[in-house]
Amino acid sequence: MQLSSVRAVVTGGVSGLGLGVARFLVANGGKVALFDLNEEKGTAAVAELGTGNARYFTTNVTDEAGVAANLAAAREFLGGLNMVMNCAGILGAGRVLGREAPMPLANFQTTVMVNLVGSFNVAKAAADLMQHNEANADGERGVIVNTASVAAYEGQIGQAAYSASKGGVVGMTLPMARELARFGIRMMTIAPGVFWTPMVDGMPANVQESLAASIPFPSRLGQPEDFAMLVGHIISNPYLNGETIRLDGAVRLAPK
Numbered sequence: 001m002q003l004s005s006v007r008a009v010v011t012g013g014v015s016g017l018g019l020g021v022a023r024f025l026v027a028n029g030g031k032v033a034l035f036d037l038n039e040e041k042g043t044a045a046v047a048e049l050g051t052g053n054a055r056y057f058t059t060n061v062t063d064e065a066g067v068a069a070n071l072a073a074a075r076e077f078l079g080g081l082n083m084v085m086n087c088a089g090i091l092g093a094g095r096v097l098g099r100e101a102p103m104p105l106a107n108f109q110t111t112v113m114v115n116l117v118g119s120f121n122v123a124k125a126a127a128d129l130m131q132h133n134e135a136n137a138d139g140e141r142g143v144i145v146n147t148a149s150v151a152a153y154e155g156q157i158g159q160a161a162y163s164a165s166k167g168g169v170v171g172m173t174l175p176m177a178r179e180l181a182r183f184g185i186r187m188m189t190i191a192p193g194v195f196w197t198p199m200v201d202g203m204p205a206n207v208q209e210s211l212a213a214s215i216p217f218p219s220r221l222g223q224p225e226d227f228a229m230l231v232g233h234i235i236s237n238p239y240l241n242g243e244t245i246r247l248d249g250a251v252r253l254a255p256k
Helices: 016-027 039-049 064-078 105-130 160-183 205-213 224-236
Strands: 007-011 031-036 054-058 083-086 142-147 185-192 244-247
Touching: 007 016, 007 064, 007 105, 016 031, 016 039, 016 083, 016 224, 031 039, 031 064, 039 054, 054 064, 064 105, 083 105, 105 142, 105 160, 105 185, 142 160, 142 224, 160 185, 185 224, 224 244
Parallel strands: 007 031, 007 083, 031 054, 083 142, 142 185, 185 244
Antiparallel strands: none
8 A cells, every 4th residue: 555545544643653653644645534532632733734634533442433433534534544543542550459459440441441442443443444445456445553562462560451451452463354354454563662652751861761771772762753664664565464563672571
């Protein structure tokens, strides 16, 4: 798929990795619909990207009917829909056995609902629309990219809920790719390592330096641009399908 032909929905699209992907796609001639829950940041992102290139949709990724309706509206604005980038997610940090009490089940459920169920909800609704696209020369009708985490493999203490949710994203990648193959829709996942986020930006300089030093090479935090470049390659390379790619500078998370 040519980047200039991309008509994409980006969840979590008004900040962090999602906004990085949106910027990359628009810079390469694509159009984007930003799904998120922050109208102020959404307005700012659209102003930056251009009203002809981007539109914001207030979207709860766990709302089945709301997602389906917003995808239909986004397709109308974009003039088609052939790419989805799922970046919406929450950390859901917390120990199983906290100092005062075990983790409330609601905390675990919420993390799994947003990160795993939300990703599936958007992906399946998007695939339902993409199956009707006209196929390109490779027989492709669309590509869906989910965001997991290296915590899916090396979850740290306090990441039981987060790691479980991201492990689920990794686990559904291949079966969904196999099922959607007959429609010409590819399914891929990226598992980023230690990336810059607004939360990290608020940490003291010495903490940021310690995080960067833990990464073998390059010894720096990942940037949204690094993530976006990989998304661009996935879109452009039709033979990438059913796989999770670690993007982590060779880091392996310690227990804590």
